[in-house]
Amino acid sequence: MEDILRPIYQERASQANTLGVLMIKKRLKDIPVTDTFDAVLLVLVTEADSPVSIKHYTYHDKKAALYIVTENQLNEWLLLGSNKKIFDWLYEGKILFDRNEYIQNIKTELMEFPFYGRKLKMGLEFAKLIRRYMNGKAFFENDQYLDAYNHIVHSLHHLARLAVIEQGFHPEVTVWQQVKQIDPEITKLYEELVTSHEPLDKRLELLFLASEFLIHSKMKSGIQHLIDVLAEKEYWTINEMICHKEVQLYSVDLTMLLEYLIDKGIIEVVMKETKGQGVFHRYYKLGKKLS
Incomplete structure (x- = not known):
């Protein structure tokens, strides 16, 4: 397959804005990181008209995909973890041009x-x-058990990824295989949720009790980045936080995170008067309960 694709990647490698070319081959009986294609060519470029450009090719009974990805898009995927297979491609891919x-x-x-x-x-x-945890709890308290189950499964997945990152590893496609070695307690909680024969409401009730402890155990490392940012000055408006170049990366979830940390005494609300009678601006500051 590499011989067939050589003219394609050699053409790309000759271009001045190409940073590197990788080939990822399909592995038998493996997770389809190549999206069932026999081979994927990943071409990394400094810039392009589109952050991602994809082409599909066929040769006899084989099929291949070409991905042209800008440096900015790659960095975003690596930072946000929004494209899980990119890690596998970088780890396992054969470097054809660098x-x-x-x-x-x-x-x-x-x-x-x-x-x-x-x-x-x-x-x-x-x-x-x-x-996810707070949404799940709200659905549970309103007897919407299937919606609660959906959110709590996602929350456990984020908890698993957090545990993997905390130990200095990137969460990969097989995150549960990773966390099984790193933090088996989280894996056990997940397995009890999805395999138990208990009624769903009972499973969720037990899980909320157990996961509260696990979330608390990860809180210090999980909020350290936000704490470091907030330490830059005494008071913050919500808009100032959202506009911060780093905090804006998780601004979608920031309001709910703030409320959680206020409830835990880690962040305090400071009220400042407005021109409207009885109406106050909400400012936020680091609280004293940080240990």
Whole structure:
């Protein structure tokens, strides 16, 4: 297959804005990280008209895909974890072209996983975790058990990803296989939820009790990024937080996360008068309960 695709990737490699080319081959009886294609060519470029461009090819009974991805899009995927298979592609792909060791440097950084990057990713996962958990609890309290189940499954997935990141690893496609080695208690909780023969309401009730403890155990590492940002000044409006270049990455979940942290005494609300009688601006500051 590589010989067939050689003219395609060689053409791309000759272009000045191409940073690197990887080939990912389909592995038998494996998770379809190539989306069932026999091979994927990943071409990384400095810039393009579109962040992602895809082409499909057929040769006899084989099929291949070409992905042209900009550097900015790749960095976003790596930061937000919004494209799980990209990690597998970078780990397992064969380097066909690498300008100034661009791809090799990315692979080295992924293996080392700098602590700052971990803090930000943990903040993203914890914010998503809290939204899912609180939504699930609200549905549960309103006897909407199937909706509660859906949200709590997602919250456990974010908890699992958080545990993996905390230990210095990137969550991959097989995140439950990873977390089984890292934090088996989370895996056990997940298995009890999805395999137990107890009535659904009883399963959820027990899970909310158990997961509260696990969430609390991950809270310190999960909110450290936000705490570091808020320490930059004494008072913040919600808009100032959302507009912060790093906090805006999880701004969708920020309001619910703030309410959770206010309830835990980690963030305090400061009221400031407006021109309207009895109406106050809400400002936020770090509380004293940070241990």
